[in-house]
Amino acid sequence: MKPELTLHQRTLTLTRFPVRKNETLQAWDAADEYLINHCHSMALEPQRPILILNDNFGALSCWFAEQGQVTTVTDSFITQQAIINNLNDNNLPAITIIDCLADLPTNPQLVLIKQPKNNRLLSWQLQQLCHLLPADCVVISAGKVKDIHSSTLKLFEKYLGETKTSLAVKKARLIFTTVDKSLAAPMPQPTTWTVPEHDLTITNYANVFSSDSLDIGGRFLLDFIPSKPQYQDIIDLGCGNGVIGIKAARLNPQANVTCVDESFMAAASCRENAQINLNNIDKFDVMVANCLDNFTNQSADLVLCNPPFHQNNTITDHIAWQMFCDAQRVLRQNGELIIIGNRQLKYHEKLNRIFTKVDTIGNNDKFVVLKATK
Structure with missing residues (x-):
């Protein structure tokens, strides 16, 4: 896949993160190009902030x-690293990169929004912007035509102001919104719900998977978390709200439990849920990272994982494969990786390539739970 984006006699070299050999996906899409083309003739003030939300791999941030004064807002550690790498590769000045829970810069002149996959995050961001934006701020959103529905436009109308759309170009569309400060309302609080059969109370921020109930895969996996006195170090990889890691901590109070996710909102939810559900959090830690990049080899006894099968809006299995390889590297001899996945994903075939033994320890009509031993 070519890594060069060329528009208006300018070329950027852009790569996805993490960098993979023989990458088949490019680091920008038609919506990025549409936004760049539309804004090309704008007269921008160098001293007023430009605010970019949900940039996938840095195409907009670099451009x-x-x-x-560019500030990019992202909930993704992977996106953050991609932007930093692409800025460096193109010898561009540093920009400000913040997570979705941070304070936004005041008095922006232009806001560019890539439509996120999660409408809960979009609603949260629109409400945040309504409090902040001055009347003269230009707000333009972009996404794939197939992902922009009448319900999407109603969210813009409800939380930010009058909304219109552009014609479609290369299967992408722009959304133009005029800020109406009268719509400003108190920011919504994280959702909270219970899992009574496991005596858990869970809090979720807007971009955490399955925001108002325990997802069915996570619920099924809870029944297969082992309790063994020999466990010293346990990792919940791709932890989301932390429900799996918290349950593991309860079952193994002697162990150090580390929860890892690439979402800043997931990490924040996990920290709050540990405070709510654990009596002792001294042995419980939460990290934002790309899989297990910074973990020492042979440093864990058990890795628990409910792997994603998409990155942003792209269906892919490379994240799951990296998770499996990282777990194999980080596990001690005889250490165990326990995962859950949809039956059709055939994760056992991948695990058999890198683990000594792979057993099915649970299954139902939709999911299979596998234990891979190093």
Whole structure:
């Protein structure tokens, strides 16, 4: 896949993160190009902020880095690293990169929004912007035509202001919104719900998977978390709200439990849920990272994982494969990786390539739970 984006006599070299050999996916899409083309003739003030939300791999951040004071907002550690790498590769000035829970810069002149997959996050961001934006701020959103529904436009109308759309170009569309400050309302609080059969109370921020109930895969996996006195170090990889790691901590109070996710909102939810559900959090830690990049080899006895099968809006299995390989590297001899996945994903075939033994320890009509031993 070609890594060069060329528009308006300018070329950027852009790569996805993590970098893979023989990458088949490019680091930008038609919505990025549409936004860049639309904004090309704008007269921007160098001293007023440009605010970019949900940039996938840095195409927008890199393009506008020299045109003003750019602040990019992302909930993704992977996106953050991609932006930093692509800015460096193109010798562009540094920009400000913040997570979705951080305070936004005041008095922005332009807001560019890539439509997130999660409408809960979009609603949360629109409400946040309504409090912040001045009347003269230009707000433009972009996404694939197939992902922009009448319900999407109603969210913009409800939380930010009058909304219109562009014609479709290369299966992408722009959304133009005029800020109406009268719509500003108190920011919504994280959702909270219970899992009574496991005596858990769970809090979720807007971009955490399955925001108002325990997802069926996670619920099934809870019944297969082992309790063994020899466990010293346990990892919940791709922890989400932390429900799996918290249950593991309860079952194994002697062990150090580390929860890892690439979502800043997931990590924040996990920390709050540990405070709510654990009597002793001294042995419980939460990290934002790309899989297990910074973990020492042979440093864990058990890894628990409910792997995703998409990155942003792209269906892919490379994240799951990286998780499996990282777990194999980090596990001690005879250490165990326990995962859950949809039956059709055939994760056992991948696990058999890198683990000594793979057993099915649970299954139902939809899911299979596998234990891979190093």
